[in-house]
Amino acid sequence: MERTTNWTRLVPSLRLTAAVTLSAWLAGCAITADEPPGGEHAHGIPEQYAAWFAGGLEADIDSSDWSRINRAQDFIDEGRYDEAIDYLEPLLARDLPPAYYEMAKLYDQGLGVEENPAEAARLYGLAIEKPSSVRGHASLNLARLYLEGRGVERNDVLAYYLLWQAREADLDRTAEVLLADLLAEGGEGVETDPELARQLYEQAAAQGQQQALQALAEAYAPGGWLEEDPAQAMDYAQRYAEVLQASAQQGDVDAMLQLASLYSDDGLLGDQPDQRIHWLQQAAQAGDLDALARAGRDMAEAGNQRQGIDLLEDAARQGHVDAMTYLGQALLEPETGRPEPVRAERWLREAIEAGSVDAQVILGRALVEGQGGLNDLPRGMGLLEQAAERNHPLALAQLGSLYLDDERVAGQPYIAVDYLERGHELGHPWATQQLGAAYLEGRGVPEDPLRGEELLREAAERGQSGAMRLLGEAYLNEERLAFEPSRGEELLRQAAEAGDTTAMTQLGEAYLEGPLREDPSLGIQLLNQAASQGDAYAMVVLGRAYRNGTGVERDLGEANRWLTLAQEAGHEAADDALTYVQRDLGARGNIEALVAAAENGHPGAMADLGRAYLDGEGVQRDQDQAEYWLGQAHQAGHAGAAASLGRMYMDRGDSERGIDYLEAAVSRGHDGARTDLGEAYLTGSHVAQDVDRGLELLTAAAESGSPHAAFMLGEAYQHGDGVEQDAEQAERWYRQASDAGVTYARAALGLALIRGEGAIAQDVEQGHELLLDAAEQGHPGAQASLGREYLRGDNIEADPERGANYLYEAASQGHRSARLALAQAYLSARGLEQANQQQALLWLDDVFESEGQLAIETLRQLLTDEAAIAAASEVDVED
Structure with missing residues (x-):
């Protein structure tokens, strides 16, 4: 919405009464007819244009001709173009270069005739075919046309030679600047020469040429084409500002606007709101309505809300459409005070009626997102659809987001992708980011991780923090892209520095819990930063960290505080995490926390409270309360509660109910219940024996990591309990349980090996070693067995004292x-x-x-x- 002034300074009319003596160019050599300057950087001059650069005698122009030319210039200055053309036409018939030059300028600027750059180029060409005092100036204007491709096909080589020729006569150094521009960047058929470009700029800058000063300031600044030199950049920028100030003090509005740009966020003199607003106000007082609107917007954004609103309203009342749009947006999102939705909508509607698509999008998004008190999803989407029909990229990106992800809108991923493709083609980084995510995940398009990566990279390179975050996350989780932790870390860091709290949380969690190199202190720092800005998942991760003592000293109070905040913020993971903390607090005697969670209906808390009453942990043992809370948790689908009830009823002798509860727990995937039920079926305890069912349950539990189930299988295959003895299976399961740290499994395997009884063959040395290890860990069965072996001396050397x-x-x-x-x-x-x-x-x-x-x-x-x-x-x- 910001106004861009596109202007080209034309060479002023000349009072030409005599030939201008050609000055020496950079090397100090005079230009000859056969050697136009600068040939070392470009191909030769095409033959059809050779006359433009040829030497020879100057055109014959007498004093009466000059009088008519000067008179024509007077008419032009007075705006009497028809009379000027009447004076010039006889001179055109006589092929006088100054007449061609003056007529060319009229066509170039559209003064008295319809603007026609092609005709202007033709006349400029005629003006330089013969040497004259206007040749340099006509060459400069013609070079501009060739550089811009205006009226003629762009031709950098011709422009290059024309600029060298113009340099010999252009006293205000404009030719040097344009030539330096071309040599700094290079062109088609023109080689770059940064050093020569720098010299040309410096020559023009020495005479205060503002474009040269600006170019050198940008060249020495970071990212410029000369070696970075902040001091030089600042010096040239300040000199540039001084030249502009001199023009501004003479009432030059363009100079005022350029000064305002110098003090902008990306300006050469850095973000200085006071200076920027000062020059915008100066331009506004000079009658520039755009400046008035910009000053109001900048004031509002800088915190001077009231004065900014006043200036915007002033510009809006004068019919400035962008001011209406800025005003509506400022009233919806005030830096201070309350939103004014009615007033905001009024100005946005006026801007829409005046043709502002931006206002359509601002109002549409506000209605969709409930911004500033506005809330009307269908009307908001209607405005966005209208803006999308006019190819507004943000409207396309917003509609893509709504149809792809918003639960209030029926998902239409194919329509969403169409909007996003259009927004991407128009260059909107948010559309590009969303489209990349769609390809990465296969939503609305066939899954294509490489295309998704390409699009996300493109959006990230354009500063879209969401794309940095998504791409960084993808490089860390290995689901769709190759695992590249260093790239993932860098992208998440960039997104976090851009203020993306989700990226802060992801990076903090990666530092704290992996997969990045462990840096717990930095992880905690990032998580605190994100949590303090309201990121609920950061609060969850911090709560877990304080509960487990990861990266911080264990502190259940802090864990409880962060998880409570996350719960209040509505994060779905907070409830379960908070239950674990409450369980720990309950184990420390704070049973109230556990009771509160159970009474709020959390299944895990109910199960924990039931077990607490069952075991008398933190509360007085109470079978009725235990049964009640475990029953409540079981009804809520808690597998552990069903398993606890099953064991409780079996211990009471109510085998039928116990088995039913264990079956329910098994159906919910509880490994402990699978082990208990498998043991019951294998041994026929509490239920009719069913060896096959028992083995099936125990094997499933053992394969899921249950050490007791593995031990039971080892016993069965060792002693042939319901199955044929199988040494390989027996040792396999014994060892699995033993490796899991179960000392009774180690003792059983040791006894089997030392005695060679059952399925497993005798191996005294290994058996002795296992029994010793279990005995040293305090297992009484291993101690008793080892004592007897030392007393008997049958398998190992007798040692009554050790026995x-x-x-x-x-x-x-x-x-x-x-x-x-x-x-x-x-x-x-x-x-x-x-x-x-x-x-x-x-x-x-x-x-x-x-x-x-x-x-x-x-x-x-x-x-x-x-x-x-x-x-x-x-x-x-x-x-």
């Missing part, structure tokens, strides 16, 4: 067979084989209650008796 130690350790943990073994040894050592075993066990109780060392010594003495050793060895040791 006594292990039996004592097992017995002290209440291991039944270990206690019986020691009691039997006591009876035998006393010659009381027929004595009451109850008496022996009472004796053992006294031993265990005494000092540990004394007990060990007593047992050592006891087991020096061979009969006692034999008696202890005969007792079967169970796990």
Whole structure:
């Protein structure tokens, strides 16, 4: 909506009374008829244009001819073009170059005749066929036409030679600037020469030529074509501003507007709102309505809302359509104060009636998005459709978004993609981003990750932070594009720096939990930044981090605070995450948190509360409350609650109800219930035995990672419980459970290997190693078995002292067979084989209650008796 002034400064009319002496050009050489200057950068001059650059005698123009030319110029200055043409026509008939030149300017500018650049070019060409005082100026104007392709086919080579020729006569240095422009960028058939371009600009800048000063400031600035030099860039920019100020103080409105641009966000002197608004106001006071509108908009955006609105309204009342549009938008989105939707819609409607498509889009989006209190989806979409018919790119992008993703609109992905394709072709980065995402995900178009990547890259290169985020995310998750973590990290970082809070959250989570290199402190910093700006998922991730102590010290209070904020913000993941925190808080005695979540209907919390009442954790044990809350959770579909109910009823002896609940838990995918139910069917405990069903359930649970299910399978195949013995299967499942850290599985495998009983072949060394490991971890069954092996000495070398130690350790943990073994040894050592075993066990109780060392010594003495050793060895040791 910002006005762009497109202007070309024409060479002023000349009072020419004599020939102008040609000055030396850069190398100091005079131009000869056979050697036009500058030939080292371009191909030769086409033969048909050779006369334009030829030497020879100047055209014969006497004083009366000059009088008529000067008189014609007077008429032109006075706007009396017909009379000027009457004076020029006789001179045209005599082929006088100044007459051709003056007539060419009239056609060039459309003064007194219809603008006709082709005729102007023809006349300029005639004006330079003979040497004269106007040759340089006519060459300059003709060069412009060839550079712009106006009235003639663009020809950079001809323009190049014409500019060199013009340079010899153009006293205001315009030719140097245009020639430098061409040499700096190069052209078709013209080679670049940055150094020569710099010299030409500097020569023009030394005489205060503003275009040269501007060009050098841009060339030395970042991204310029000369080596970056901020000091030089600033010096030339300030000199450029001084030249403009001199013109502005003389009332030059264009200079005022150029000064305003200098102080804009991307201007050479940087964003200086006060200076920018000052010069816009100066231009507005000089009668420039565009400047008045721009000043109002900039004031409103800079925080001076009231004065900005006043200026915009002033321009709007004078019929400035863009001002009406700016005003409507400012009233919908005020920096301070409340929106004024009625007033905003009034001005936007006036702008629409005056033909503003931008106003259609602004009002349409406001109605669709509920902005500023407006809310009318059908009317908003109607306005957007009208703007789309006129190919407004933002309207196309917005409609694409609505038909692709908005749940209020029936999804029509193919229509959405059509809008987005049109918006993309018109260059709108948001449309390009959405189209890239559609190709990446296969929505509305066949999935094409490479095309999606190409489009997202294009949008990202144009600064679209959403595209940076989507592409960065795709490079990190390996779903559709190759895994490129460094590229993903860089893109997410760029999006985050652009203010995209979702990108901040994704990058923070990647630093905290992977897949990027772990940098927890930076991850927490980014998540805090995103959460403080309202990103609900960032709050969820922070809550998890504080609960788990990831990147921060564990703090359940902070976890609870962030997750509560996320819940209040409506994030669906907050409820489950908050339940885990409440469970932890409950385990620490804060049962109120768990009760509150359960009473709010959260299935996990209800299940946790039921288990708390069942086990008496944090609350007094209460079977009725346990059954109630577990039942509520079960009704809500919670698999763990069904499993807990199943175990509870089986423990009570209500096998039928217990099995029903376990079946329900299994149908919901609960591995623990699958293990319990599989064990019941395999052993026929609580249910009619069904070995096949039991093996099926246990195998499924074991393959899902249940170590107890793996142990049960190992036992079945080792001992042939309902299946044929199978050493390979037995060892496989024993080892799976053992590798998962289950010591009783390690003990069982060790015992099987050391004794060679059952399916598994004997391997004393490996079995001994496994039993030792389980015994050292405190498993009483392993200690008892190992103690007996050391006493008997059948499979390993006898060591009564170690045997006594292990039996004592097992017995002290209440291991039944270990206690019986020691009691039997006591009876035998006393010659009381027929004595009451109850008496022996009472004796053992006294031993265990005494000092540990004394007990060990007593047992050592006891087991020096061979009969006692034999008696202890005969007792079967169970796990």
